[in-house]
Amino acid sequence: MIKKILVANRGEIAVRIIRSCREMGIGTVAVYSDADRCALHVLYADEAWHIGPSPSVQSYLHIDNILAAARESGADAIHPGYGFLSENPEFPERCKEAGIIFIGPSSHAMSTMGDKIKARKTMTAAGVPVVPGTGDAITDELEALQVIREIGLPVMIKASAGGGGKGMRLVKREEEVRPGLRAARSEASTAFGDDAVFIEKYIESPHHIEFQILADQHGNIVQLFERECSVQRRHQKIVEETPSPILTPERRQQMGDAAVAAARAVNYEGAGTIEFIVDKDLNYYFLEMNTRLQVEHPITERVVGVDLVKEQIHIANGKPLALRQDELKQQGHAIECRVYAEDPENQFMPAPGRVTHIDIPYGVGVRVDGSIYEGFEIPLYYDPLIAKLIVWGKDRKEALERSRRALQEFKITGVKNNLRFLERIMHTAGFVEGDYTTHFIDDNEDTLMQDETCDEHCEDIVMISALMEYLRKIRKASPKEMTALKNNWKDYSRVRSVLKL
Amino acid sequence: MIKKILVANRGEIAVRIIRSCREMGIGTVAVYSDADRCALHVLYADEAWHIGPSPSVQSYLHIDNILAAARESGADAIHPGYGFLSENPEFPERCKEAGIIFIGPSSHAMSTMGDKIKARKTMTAAGVPVVPGTGDAITDELEALQVIREIGLPVMIKASAGGGGKGMRLVKREEEVRPGLRAARSEASTAFGDDAVFIEKYIESPHHIEFQILADQHGNIVQLFERECSVQRRHQKIVEETPSPILTPERRQQMGDAAVAAARAVNYEGAGTIEFIVDKDLNYYFLEMNTRLQVEHPITERVVGVDLVKEQIHIANGKPLALRQDELKQQGHAIECRVYAEDPENQFMPAPGRVTHIDIPYGVGVRVDGSIYEGFEIPLYYDPLIAKLIVWGKDRKEALERSRRALQEFKITGVKNNLRFLERIMHTAGFVEGDYTTHFIDDNEDTLMQDETCDEHCEDIVMISALMEYLRKIRKASPKEMTALKNNWKDYSRVRSVLKL
Amino acid sequence: MSYEVKLKDRIAQIEVISHHGNKLLVAVDGREYALDFVQISRGSYSILHENKSYNVELIPLEGVKKYNVNTTKKSFEVEIIDAESKYLASRREADEEADAVISSPIPGKVVKLYVKEGDKVEAGQTLVVISAMKMESEYKASGAGSVTAVDVSEGESVDGRQPIIHIDYS
């Protein structure tokens, strides 16, 4: 049985994992880089071990340093969280060599699912629908044209060696096929020295819906229903909810079964997520599997009533799953809002800095997972996710109303953040009606970037407050001198000198 | 439909009510006494109206002032919360006269349940079991002796006009009957000028278990299961949980039915609680009905998945209950810990004062309802309840483990409080095993008052920290002078003068 | 005594008529406000105006004259205009015509520096790349000019608004 866990991560997920360990009576080891000496996970864990300089490659991605900390601290297991090393197939292997339990799937499951072509083939073999298209990379133009004809327009042409949008072409009309194909291949050749391409059916109004699964070491697998993750900005999820407003019970059942089949196909072990792309007619296609805990796992926890981190630990301990598929149910509705330290008014630029004040929402149906505190300096080296608001309601309407209330209470000052942007999402018609696709943010840019209103006296009161604060400070700096002052020009020189005290 | 609600209360319950109003889009009016100008409910509400000086009788109990605030603010309904005017039958009457909706039961239901003799008769007529004993006050000694013989020992003799323990006698043995009766009557006569007494069977190892009910204006009544409230100190509840660790499904059903019958007997409307006293053989007896929201209502909200304040408002709006008895279920387990500003090391004396710092627990399964913030001065005029921690787990074990974790995270500094005392309750065998009665606190005084332990270096580190803080402050006061100091005696005079700056 | 306070493009004249305990009477451009005005904690106030409850938080931006003011719904930048501000504003205007300073709005790290002191630059030319929280941003010259100073070197961390490169566009 695991007695001490090293959490190879930082931020809110490290704190969240430590919480569950503490509830189970398991010792906790935090690791930290130079920039994170005062991070919450360091303060919160039983132990804290330094693993290197601030850049991730020298610390949170540095397997040797992490294993050394595990050995020296006597941790018998490592939880990778999400991001960083969580999907690196080398990490579970290295843990195994070191005799330390890796809380997650096997290296084999990770690498199979991490390779797009392998994953696609494995899923097809397991009977899980994949997006129609070429399984292998195509280097021959005629073959490519034939595939496109078979799939039917629109299609997406992607460089085989690619990434980051380079060598990608969307082709909607017949006359664009040849020029599009040639442009994509030439771009791919220039960028990656390889002109092989994939061709895939393009889904026009897609939903991004994922299923949570849990699999033990004894072949038992359950699915814990879906999460609707279509509110995205530049492929970055912002708001997630469960249940999805578009799924029918029948389709949920089919997709859940497909998710279990997908996990079984790679002998999966632990918690994992199968991502599907779903079109407006509820056709669904396997997109990828995330072989780790997801950022948005708490909405599943709330609606299904399960602590997923504890389940991960039980599985790693070799225990058989205590959950039975026919006993699992979705109770009510949950919405997660991701709070980022970023500036929505300036192209969502990341905004590190010192948090001066936080008002956190409380009360019925509200959970906050975060990693900041008053006085904390958000480092500039890592992801700008600083907190997650998870709200539950007996139905979608109540969850939405409660999210609005909670967001209104939620205030973070000192660093720019997207709280007001999230609040506007909760008021935007498409979201309110549950009628949105992955294009939601782009489609509603005008509404979402609108400025808040303030009642007729609000601006005056704001100016009065600023003046009173100014006068208070001036008075405090030197009460005697100030009361004698008569005009602004005299003020000036005296105030300056006084404030330098 | 109600558009604006005045909350005739303060503290955590006022804030909690405002939260649900806000989620429903209903305007909120706070009222406040002199001492509460900076209280959280004033900051949090849309509007705030002053209703008098700090003592409750001149403000929160002052019906005229509260109705005036309701009229002037244009509130169309009043929520009384708990305590203060919430069980005063005059208040709903006065609201009615003023044309303002009172969110709660009728004056009739309140006064029936507020009168012990009337309540007892009404319950007996409705077939709800009551504690064996005299229904009416007895003034004749022979009659009293006969009643005692019928009920059987042990019995409790209570002054009819009494309260606060005066004129109360517990009689366990035959030879104590006559002297006990005489002493009780003489004490009652001296204290209240009335020697009439009640005689009741004394329940030796009692549990205090209550049932939550909701009743609409159309005769529909549902019960939302029980709350076990046996962890009490001087009749003050400290920890509550649901489900009760001792009830069987059959007994739960019977008591739930009795609770519904009790509510029906007074044509109850709104949210209410039927309190039962339960002995070790699960015999249950009606104790009293609280005709309002209870402090501990959130554990029911969590386990049943209902927002009770919203239900109260729907009922006041004349809506039929949307909840159906056969669809209501208890999901998992919830525990509430009441956080008081009091000093457990000094006879639990109330401890008002300024809150300097708060660490509030977050994460999976944790809800906090509170009324304090950093810098808030807890006034000395009101109840010392400052926060409630409500924790949910998939079963009792997880709820208990999570409560421990949350209490460990929970820190309030600046005012004495019972957080560590609550933490010790969560580790005390009787509570851990779910085997406790209302005598729990008394029976476990030694364990509960034990001092925490600290590991071998802990005390040294504490002393080092204090010294470093001292040195930092000295240095800050005057860096130049200090560095030149060589010995303690010189320190002394200089430090003093510097610190006076 | 009357003060000038600036919010966006508006400059209001605010006069504090009386202030006893919580009771504050002020006039904003002649419109009177009787407020119940209480400090809750440092930089945070509770204000009751005609029984409406406002919570206002003030974060000093520069010294004591410029604040970021947060209300429940919205944030504002407010400046108290006194003699010093007026002088600085006029100086700033005069300076801005000829001299420009490149700075990052947020703290970050200098990834790449393309210019050094004395370099001639053209409009649109990339001068420096700053990385912050896994995102890189390029900063370009807004016109033709010459680099008069470079305050940082590659690999160095910079604060938000810290001057990085000075350019003379004249």
Added chain:
Amino acid sequence: MSYEVKLKDRIAQIEVISHHGNKLLVAVDGREYALDFVQISRGSYSILHENKSYNVELIPLEGVKKYNVNTTKKSFEVEIIDAESKYLASRREADEEADAVISSPIPGKVVKLYVKEGDKVEAGQTLVVISAMKMESEYKASGAGSVTAVDVSEGESVDGRQPIIHIDYS
């Protein structure tokens, strides 16, 4: 330089051997501690000792020498003993023999005052009733003596530890 620090009945000699950045080397009664010692916010420190993470919060009780120290599990009262403390401690001892001050440990309101200056009191006699948060507490004389001063009147609010009645028990 070495300091005397008192926790409960223990007085420890603490020597700060070196302190550079976070790295603090100290000896407590000769036992060395190499700590990673960082201030998190005012009065709050994160301390790593042999990789164990301690969070310590300090609330000043009186001036700069006496603190309430909270760790995750337990609270302590700690005092730095310097010359002034020593002097005051010796004075306190001398005073306590003959003179006693009645005070309430918590803030409250004087409900009833049973004595006035010059009154003779007996052991166990109730002197004053203080009410705080709906609870009333009686304060009694610990022996026979006479009231030398009464600092408050009925209905008045008192702070915690504020002297209320002075009694000469000699």
